[in-house]
Amino acid sequence: MRTLPFNPRHLVLLPLAAVMLVPLVWMLVTSIETLPETRHFPPTLIPAGIHWQNYPDALDAAPFGRFFANSFIVTGAAVIGNLVLCSLAGYAFARMRFFGRDITFIALLATLMVPFQVTMIPTFLIVQHLGLVDSLGALIAPNLVTPFGIFLLRQFFRTLPIELEEAARIDGCSRLGVLFRIVLPLSMPALATLGIVTFLWTWNDFLWPLIVISSTNQSTVQIGLASFQGAHQTNWSLLMAGNVMALAPMLLVFIFAQRWFVQSLASTGVKG
Amino acid sequence: MIQKALGSDHLAGWLFVLPAVILIGVFGILPIGWALLLSFQQNDLLATPTWVGLDNYRTLVHDPVFRDSIRRTLVYTVLFVPLSVGGAMGVALLLRRPIRFSRFYRTSVFVPVATSTVATGIIFNWLLDPTYGLANFVLGKIGLGPYGFFQDPDQALYAIVAMTVWGWLGFDVIIYLAALQGVPEDLLEAAQLDGAGRWATFRHVVWPLLSPATLFLVVWSTINALQVFDEIYVTTRGGPLHATTVLVYYLYNQAFELFHAGYAAAVAEVLFLITLVFAVFQLWLGNRRVHYTS
Amino acid sequence: MRRSLALLAVALTVLVAGCGGGSDSSSGGKTNIVLWHGYVDVEGKALTAAAKRFNATHPKIHVTVQNYGNADYALNKVLTAIRGGSYPDIVYLYGSWAANMARTPKAVDLAPLIKADPSINWNDFWPAERQAVAVGPKIVGVPALVDNLALVYNKKLFDQAGLAYPTADWTWDDFRAAAKKLTDPSAKQFGWAYVNDASEDTVWRFDALLWQAGGDILTADQKHAAFNSPAGVKAATLLQQMATVDHSVYLDSGNGNYANLFNSGKIGMLFTGPWDLSGFPDVHYGIQILPGDVNHQTISGPDQWVMLDNGDARRNAAWTFLKWFTSTDEAMQWSLATGDLPIRASQTQTPAYPTYTARYKGIGTFVQNEQNAVKARPVLPTYNEISQAMGQAIQAILLGKAQPQQALDQAAQQVDQILAQG
Numbered sequence: 001m002r003t004l005p006f007n008p009r010h011l012v013l014l015p016l017a018a019v020m021l022v023p024l025v026w027m028l029v030t031s032i033e034t035l036p037e038t039r040h041f042p043p044t045l046i047p048a049g050i051h052w053q054n055y056p057d058a059l060d061a062a063p064f065g066r067f068f069a070n071s072f073i074v075t076g077a078a079v080i081g082n083l084v085l086c087s088l089a090g091y092a093f094a095r096m097r098f099f100g101r102d103i104t105f106i107a108l109l110a111t112l113m114v115p116f117q118v119t120m121i122p123t124f125l126i127v128q129h130l131g132l133v134d135s136l137g138a139l140i141a142p143n144l145v146t147p148f149g150i151f152l153l154r155q156f157f158r159t160l161p162i163e164l165e166e167a168a169r170i171d172g173c174s175r176l177g178v179l180f181r182i183v184l185p186l187s188m189p190a191l192a193t194l195g196i197v198t199f200l201w202t203w204n205d206f207l208w209p210l211i212v213i214s215s216t217n218q219s220t221v222q223i224g225l226a227s228f229q230g231a232h233q234t235n236w237s238l239l240m241a242g243n244v245m246a247l248a249p250m251l252l253v254f255i256f257a258q259r260w261f262v263q264s265l266a267s268t269g270v271k272g
Numbered sequence: 273m274i275q276k277a278l279g280s281d282h283l284a285g286w287l288f289v290l291p292a293v294i295l296i297g298v299f300g301i302l303p304i305g306w307a308l309l310l311s312f313q314q315n316d317l318l319a320t321p322t323w324v325g326l327d328n329y330r331t332l333v334h335d336p337v338f339r340d341s342i343r344r345t346l347v348y349t350v351l352f353v354p355l356s357v358g359g360a361m362g363v364a365l366l367l368r369r370p371i372r373f374s375r376f377y378r379t380s381v382f383v384p385v386a387t388s389t390v391a392t393g394i395i396f397n398w399l400l401d402p403t404y405g406l407a408n409f410v411l412g413k414i415g416l417g418p419y420g421f422f423q424d425p426d427q428a429l430y431a432i433v434a435m436t437v438w439g440w441l442g443f444d445v446i447i448y449l450a451a452l453q454g455v456p457e458d459l460l461e462a463a464q465l466d467g468a469g470r471w472a473t474f475r476h477v478v479w480p481l482l483s484p485a486t487l488f489l490v491v492w493s494t495i496n497a498l499q500v501f502d503e504i505y506v507t508t509r510g511g512p513l514h515a516t517t518v519l520v521y522y523l524y525n526q527a528f529e530l531f532h533a534g535y536a537a538a539v540a541e542v543l544f545l546i547t548l549v550f551a552v553f554q555l556w557l558g559n560r561r562v563h564y565t566s
Numbered sequence: 567m568r569r570s571l572a573l574l575a576v577a578l579t580v581l582v583a584g585c586g587g588g589s590d591s592s593s594g595g596k597t598n599i600v601l602w603h604g605y606v607d608v609e610g611k612a613l614t615a616a617a618k619r620f621n622a623t624h625p626k627i628h629v630t631v632q633n634y635g636n637a638d639y640a641l642n643k644v645l646t647a648i649r650g651g652s653y654p655d656i657v658y659l660y661g662s663w664a665a666n667m668a669r670t671p672k673a674v675d676l677a678p679l680i681k682a683d684p685s686i687n688w689n690d691f692w693p694a695e696r697q698a699v700a701v702g703p704k705i706v707g708v709p710a711l712v713d714n715l716a717l718v719y720n721k722k723l724f725d726q727a728g729l730a731y732p733t734a735d736w737t738w739d740d741f742r743a744a745a746k747k748l749t750d751p752s753a754k755q756f757g758w759a760y761v762n763d764a765s766e767d768t769v770w771r772f773d774a775l776l777w778q779a780g781g782d783i784l785t786a787d788q789k790h791a792a793f794n795s796p797a798g799v800k801a802a803t804l805l806q807q808m809a810t811v812d813h814s815v816y817l818d819s820g821n822g823n824y825a826n827l828f829n830s831g832k833i834g835m836l837f838t839g840p841w842d843l844s845g846f847p848d849v850h851y852g853i854q855i856l857p858g859d860v861n862h863q864t865i866s867g868p869d870q871w872v873m874l875d876n877g878d879a880r881r882n883a884a885w886t887f888l889k890w891f892t893s894t895d896e897a898m899q900w901s902l903a904t905g906d907l908p909i910r911a912s913q914t915q916t917p918a919y920p921t922y923t924a925r926y927k928g929i930g931t932f933v934q935n936e937q938n939a940v941k942a943r944p945v946l947p948t949y950n951e952i953s954q955a956m957g958q959a960i961q962a963i964l965l966g967k968a969q970p971q972q973a974l975d976q977a978a979q980q981v982d983q984i985l986a987q988g
Binding site: 128 | 822
């Protein structure tokens with residue numbers, strides 16, 4: 001019984017989407033302007049012409065091929081590390097009873113409560129002791145597992161019906177087996193979420209790589225983008241072209257991973 | 273047999289969490305210990321430090337800017353958490369059932385989360401500029417304003433709330449969408465067949481089933497809100513007139529602009545305690561109110 | 567004679583250290599040094615080219631230049647690197663960090679080097695630069711960049727308003743009247759712009775006005791604040807009147823919008839330096855020395871190359887590089903390529919100088935203006951705190967939230983406390 005020719009939810013969602021997309025539009029427009037054109041305020045949302053040259057220029061300004069490769073390696077390792085280690089720990093905190101469980105959980109969570117501005121220097125010293133300074137290892141090791149992921153998966157695992165796990169255990173399945181054969185397949189949305197978010201944070205990480213990496217060969221995309229910002233001048237057109245290129249992989253990963261958000265609608269066989 | 277199967281898992285439990293505990297212990301707990309030591313020193317990270325015991329903490333107690341920054345941080349948090357979590361639940365529910373362009377909507381809600389803080393700062397600096405910004409232009413058309421936003425000490429903090437809700441909403445929406453996958457469609461149908469209206473269905477079916485995700489988001493958003501910094505750094509820089517000087521901004525200023533690293537570490541320890549109290553309280557409340565499936 | 571002996575000593579040291587093959591990364595007789603900087607675009611390319619030239623003509627030394635990203639983060643990075651024990655030999659740092667860098671034992675005190683080596687021709691550097699690197703008896707860096715504030719104005723807007731262009735005799739009253747005439751609320755046009763984020767950007771423009779009125783920031787013994795004198799109040803009142811009564815000032819929130827606005831023809835005049843000029847491709851601008859009160863003093867903001875100690879060999883190599891890089895001819899080549907102001911007075915006598923002033927419109931005024939940079943900001947480890955106290959006061963005055971005398975007095979009280987503790 002509709003009074004409107006379209007779904008009323010669009011009335012909310014469409015303006016919301018427009019508001020959310022404003023920065024992306026501005027980034028795209030700035031990335032195809034010439035540098036003099038960017039020196040206007042208020043900024044123009046309709047460019048005079050399309051200056052695609054910014055994209056190859058940005059790639060040439062620094063070895064971005066190398067930067068992208070490094071970023072992918074570090075981010076990929078972080079995603080895999082988190083998916084595996086957070087699943088293990090999250091499951092233990094969700095389903096197992098062991099000595100010191102709750103205190104340990106709080107302690108892990110507590111590490112999120114001290115701002116990075118304070119911990120970055122001692123973290124640097126530790127990384128240095130491990131001989132990892134100025135290497136990709138310095139970017140990967142601290143990001144292999146985060147309390148965020150453990151907390152997220154713990155919450156999610158506890159919403160699953162425990163009967164399935166109990167049945168499997170009675171059948172003689174090991175704890176590990178239950179996790180990998182029963183629990184994880186049911187947790188695709190949460191795992192997809194963790195994957196996306198880990199990808200996002202590691203990909204966008206700026207301050208830590210800036211401190212721990214000095215040589216160009218080990219730099220990431222975000223450090224490369226920072227080179228477009230000088231002390232007094234910023235090359236906005238190149239910077240935004242670079243930002244758009246850096247944003248693209250994340251959006252692609254997100255669009256690709258969306259299938260896991262709509263997965264169960266299909267699997268529960270709801271009528272279309 | 274069930275008893276035996278689900279009895280004490282000490283060894284297994286510890287084996288499962290050990291890799292995480294070691295990594296987080298090294299890269300998370302050790303640095304925090306160092307920061308604690310730093311808070312007992314007078315240290316500018318350049319010359320040799322001196323030990324001053326509890327002096328930094330004593331100075332903190334009498335520091336009006338510090339006390340004000342606690343208040344501002346709490347105001348910010350109390351506004352940010354309900355707005356972003358509540359708003360996200362609303363948006364997620366709108367996106368739940370099939371609708372045209374849903375993929376487009378989901379992606380656009382995610383875009384601000386993926387956008388760099390630098391770009392976000394530039395956009396908001398422009399949008400909220402008192403003279404040239406789009407916001408005052410639009411508001412002027414309907415007879416409101418002009419507002420100072422980032423330039424008005426009484427409005428700046430609220431403008432930051434708006435900016436950060438905008439930037440983080442999509443993140444919470446994703447979490448909720450993932451959680452909503454676990455809400456079985458037949459349960460909702462059964463409720464509606466029983467004659468329950470939309471609100472009742474929400475209150476008695478959807479809300480409880482989403483409560484684990486809600487707990488997670490409330491705790492997580494609180495921890496983050498208490499540490500808000502990046503967005504303030506690219507817009508108001510703690511001003512105008514300290515209006516947006518929250519705890520972490522104050523800390524950053526003390527450590528890296530005034531070279532009082534020891535003092536900054538003491539500020540960080542106080543922030544840590546505040547956050548811990550919040551989180552433990554929320555988790556405790558959650559354990560009593562959150563519904564996991566039986 | 568002494569000069570060539572000194573050079574020989576340096577060369578021998580480098581050679582010996584190279585042969586010794588110590589822990590300071592020298593291989594096969596070559597000393598490798600690392601330089602950190604934040605240059606981009608034209609300047610970045612010029613630096614890389616200069617390093618290449620140096621390496622080609624100095625076979626015993628190899629300089630590697632590394633961009634540390636945004637200069638705002640440079641201090642974080644350097645502090646962390648020093649703590650970690652692995653830091654460069656030369657690093658570009660803002661002048662405001664000089665006093666703090668002097669506190670680390672790793673920063674090389676150049677005073678003995680300068681004394682022993684007249685080839686650096688130390689007094690050839692502008693006075694403002696030399697003042698900025700002197701922390702008590704220590705000298706903490708070699709000048710890297712110098713600039714100053716002058717009046718940059720939009721000729722078209724002046725023509726449209728029927729105003730004569732600013733002269734070297736302009737007073738504050740002339741300036742204020744012009745700003746008023748250039749302000750048009752219906753066109754969203756302002757006569758002047760002022761950075762009002764309470765940072766040093768806010769303070770240093772005020773400092774110029776303070777000095778023009780005959781005032782000082784601190785007392786001569788640097789034990790008390792002096793900026794709340796009648797001269798200071800006069801300067802602050804000018805700001806207050808222009809912002810809250812005339813409404814002729816666009817208050818920039820520290821994000822650089824004022825430059826884009828000027829380029830879009832929305833602002834009539836700026837107090838700014840040469841670094842902004844390349845951002846005004848769409849404006850016919852003129853440059854004049856600042857309008858004055860008792861005098862026309864300006865303020866200079868020099869940055870420097872700080873040397874960090876990685877052992878004798880590398881230190882000597884770094885000194886050799888810096889002497890070469892800041893020599894008159896090399897520095898002139900740099901200015902020609904980048905538009906940066908000459909860091910040495912002798913550069914104005916080189917044959918390349920007229921080419922330089924012809925290539926960069928109006929730069930000659932900035933060079934002349936350097937002679938108006940007579941006073942400098944105090945070089946103290948507590949300067950940042952002083953700056954913040956002053957910045958908050960000026961911001962309050964510009965926003966109309968405080969009266970000049972009261973705000974300055976409150977800031978002076980805070981500064982006195984800071985100076986007493988520090």
